[in-house]
Amino acid sequence: METFSHVEQPDLELLEKGYSLKGNWKKHFFKNQNPLVLELGCGMGEYSVGLAEKFSNKNFLGIDIKGARMWQGANSVLEKGLKNVGFLRIRIDWIEKCFAKNEVDEIWITFPDPQLKKRRETKRLTHPNFLTRYANILKKSSPIHLKTDSQFLHGFTLGIIAGEKYILEDSTHDLYGSPVVREHMEIKTHYEQIYLDKGMSITYLRFRLQ
Numbered sequence: 001m002e003t004f005s006h007v008e009q010p011d012l013e014l015l016e017k018g019y020s021l022k023g024n025w026k027k028h029f030f031k032n033q034n035p036l037v038l039e040l041g042c043g044m045g046e047y048s049v050g051l052a053e054k055f056s057n058k059n060f061l062g063i064d065i066k067g068a069r070m071w072q073g074a075n076s077v078l079e080k081g082l083k084n085v086g087f088l089r090i091r092i093d094w095i096e097k098c099f100a101k102n103e104v105d106e107i108w109i110t111f112p113d114p115q116l117k118k119r120r121e122t123k124r125l126t127h128p129n130f131l132t133r134y135a136n137i138l139k140k141s142s143p144i145h146l147k148t149d150s151q152f153l154h155g156f157t158l159g160i161i162a163g164e165k166y167i168l169e170d171s172t173h174d175l176y177g178s179p180v181v182r183e184h185m186e187i188k189t190h191y192e193q194i195y196l197d198k199g200m201s202i203t204y205l206r207f208r209l210q
């Protein structure tokens with residue numbers, strides 16, 4: 001991982017001191033001014049890589065704490081010769097230390113752990129604790145996409161969106177059974193493929209914080 005120039009692995013101590021890429025991802029990491037899209041809990045980063053192949057005019061950054069999965073995604077980026085996708089190995093809890101206000105243009109959350117136990121509620125990546133952090137780095141009116149096999153997490157997130165008066169733009173309990181054709185759903189992550197092979201429905205929703 002340390003040999004990859006498109007992978008960043010800052011530790012908390014460095015982030016606390018002040019991270020040089022905060023506010024500078026476009027200029028110093030991607031070396032352009034194109035929009036910045038994050039994939040949270042990216043695993044191997046299938047969405048980051050898949051979208052980067054489609055949109056050469058956007059920058060994609062996969063974020064996860066697990067290095068072995070990230071290495072696979074980072075390696076595939078080298079093999080494909082993509083310049084508009086990178087990886088950031090951090091706890092998502094530290095995201096405001098890595099990005100400045102208004103620095104991020106879009107967020108994808110792909111098959112996050114649903115954290116079913118009540119005492120783990122605050123670990124859900126769509127818990128208000130996390131949404132507040134995202135609000136501090138996202139540009140106004142930016143979309144957040146949630147794709148998950150967990151009907152529970154889908155419902156939990158719908159409840160948060162309604163309660164906080166966020167703007168729900170799209171929602172389905174059965175993405176591939178729905179007559180509505182949605183873009184970019186042909187990209188399948190590792191976990192999505194496992195759930196599809198088991199015959200489970202996949203849910204999707206898109207919302208804005210303001």
Ligand SMILES: C[S@@+](CC[C@H](N)C(=O)[O-])C[C@H]1O[C@@H](n2cnc3c(N)ncnc32)[C@H](O)[C@@H]1O
Nearest residue numbers: 041042043064065066091092110111189190191
């Ligand atoms: C079920 S996996 C999904 C991986 C990938 N998106 C997929 O669909 O194949 C959830 C991922 O979220 C990551 N994750 C969960 N909470 C996290 C956090 N607070 N900070 C960083 N990564 C986190 C885990 O390390 C794991 O790789």
